[in-house]
Amino acid sequence: MADNLVSDTFVSRRATADDLDAVCALYEAACRAMAGTAFDIEWVWGTYPTRDGLAERITAGELLIAERAGSVVGACVVDNADDPTYAVASWRIAVPQPQVGVLHLFVVDPAHRGEGIAPVLLDAADVVARERGFATLRLDVFDNNEPAVRLYVRHGYEDRGVFTLRYEDGVVHAAHLMELDLRG
Template identity: 35%
Template sequence: MEQGFPPEDRFPGRTWRRLLRGQALTYVAVSEGEIVGAAVYLYRAGTRVARLYSLTVSPSHRGQGIATALLSVGERDAHARHRDRMRLEVRQSNATAIRLYERHGFRVLAHIASYYPDGETAVRMEKPIPPEASHAT
């Protein structure tokens, strides 16, 4: 699944283990027995903000609504956990992802210089989680 990320953004095994042990929730999309998408959401105590830590869909399965489904289920879970906002960071160069997030109600909060290990700027985005999120499909 990591092939969906540029090499510099791929998680080492220890990062996945840490995420899975912590206050993280990972959703996967499966097609014909193969993982074709995944989203990792983080929840910290004492905050009403859910964080979309990672979202990827395999290149051969993009454009089929998988990212939308992974975002929707994460939003419902965040609502159930009494979060009222969802936040993420995305590479400034990833215009496709930025457009996807904007279509789903995310708005730009800030640009963070040198956020990524290779020095690229991140775009921090956030969206409110409406009360009706628990009923969204």
């Protein structure tokens, strides 16, 4: 991201090594808050996500954060990993893999949900994806997480259907596969 994206109350930017502890605390809190709820996405801190995995994403410049008053209140990863589980979808935007971005690990601090952080972070992800030359940004979201599905649709993502996906941590779950057209 050439510059930080600033809203009235939030700043979105690429995370740095100095942010790692705060980023880990955010994901750990989110894992605890979602466990056993109707919107449980089955993240288990230390299994997925992990401190080492997040550190790798920071080093690669792929992890974005949203901050308010110096506190990390949201995060996500934008990369172009060729996820084999996504092959089940009929993607509308057919481009070579180097032009496909993937949004992962999207999270908002449970104590700050509903405060407008998610749209700011999604805007930052769009900017980074375009800077990297991606024509589309894809994601998956568990079928039980309807608030997230609605958020992504409001942001312009198209739902390509619900598919049974097998995740790298062994979780098997029905999930919406969604894509955003970045060409316009």
